[in-house]
Amino acid sequence: MSGIDPSVWFAAGYGIALLLIAHLLDKLARRTAQRTVEWRSGGFRYHAGHDAWVCPEDQWLWPDSFDPDNRVMRYRASPTVCNACPVKESCTTSGNGRQISRNVDPWPSSEAERFHRGIACAVVVLGLLWPLVTMITNHTAAELTVLTAVTLAIAAGSWPLWSHLHRSPAGFPDHVRIEALDDTIARQAAGTSSAARRRATYQSDLRPGPSAAHPGARGREQAENPEHDRFATRWGSFEENAGDQEPLSGWSRRKNK
Numbered sequence: 035m036s037g038i039d040p041s042v043w044f045a046a047g048y049g050i051a052l053l054l055i056a057h058l059l060d061k062l063a064r065r066t067a068q069r070t071v072e073w074r075s076g077g078f079r080y081h082a083g084h085d086a087w088v089c090p091e092d093q094w095l096w097p098d099s100f101d102p103d104n105r106v107m108r109y110r111a112s113p114t115v116c117n118a119c120p121v122k123e124s125c126t127t128s129g130n131g132r133q134i135s136r137n138v139d140p141w142p143s144s145e146a147e148r149f150h151r152g153i154a155c156a157v158v159v160l161g162l163l164w165p166l167v168t169m170i171t172n173h174t175a176a177e178l179t180v181l182t183a184v185t186l187a188i189a190a191g192s193w194p195l196w197s198h199l200h201r202s203p204a205g206f207p208d209h210v211r212i213e214a215l216d217d218t219i220a221r222q223a224a225g226t227s228s229a230a231r232r233r234a235t236y237q238s239d240l241r242p243g244p245s246a247a248h249p250g251a252r253g254r255e256q257a258e259n260p261e262h263d264r265f266a267t268r269w270g271s272f273e274e275n276a277g278d279q280e281p282l283s284g285w286s287r288r289k290n291k
């Protein structure tokens with residue numbers, strides 16, 4: 035080994051160093067992605083056994099739809115529960131319930147994650163090229179053996195970084211609807227619009243009468259009988275006692291004619 039040229043050792047060491055740097059970059063990118071997911075979840079906990087999330091108020095979010103384009107599973111809480119939650123303003127502004135998404139594929143799954151993995155793979159390529167280029171020049175058999183062994187070691191060590199290119203898509207439950215992101219947004223907008231148009235038709239008998247432009251049956255009745263009590267109900271109306279009787283505190287009941 036003493037007869038090996040120092041450039042061979044330098045090429046071998048440089049290639050291994052680049053392999054370690056590539057793994058370090060990938061690890062840092064993965065940690066950043068995990069922190070981003072934790073920040074987006076806002077304290078929600080995912081239960082893999084139930085495939086559901088639990089919010090800080092101990093309410094469950096169940097699978098709502100699956101996006102095959104982005105490989106994302108979306109979970110949604112019950113709108114009835116979310117709209118009545120005391121901390122809704124700090125959780126979501128949607129009237130359809132809080133939604134959380136989860137990547138069904140392991141790291142790297144999103145475009146940003148694949149970009150960082152691509153940087154790590156590019157660094158590995160540089161680490162492989164250095165000993166390969168060094169092998170082109172004239173070297174002894176021992177030097178070629180060292181360079182070949184280092185090249186194979188770098189290739190084997192970089193396989194976890196390349197494995198995502200051959201990973202098969204993860205499965206998803208059959209009972210969950212297949213829905214793209216645009217379809218999900220359109221469905222939520224339609225649900226919000228429908229809820230906004232839904233108004234209660236119950237009105238109090240103490241409400242003011244209709245306007246003069248649209249009096250209606252009640253307005254016509256008041257126009258024909260100005261002294262008609264506006265607090266009248268279907269069972270009768272209430273008026274103050276009048277006549278020679280001693281006035282009473284409060285109201286008495288008379289029958290509608």
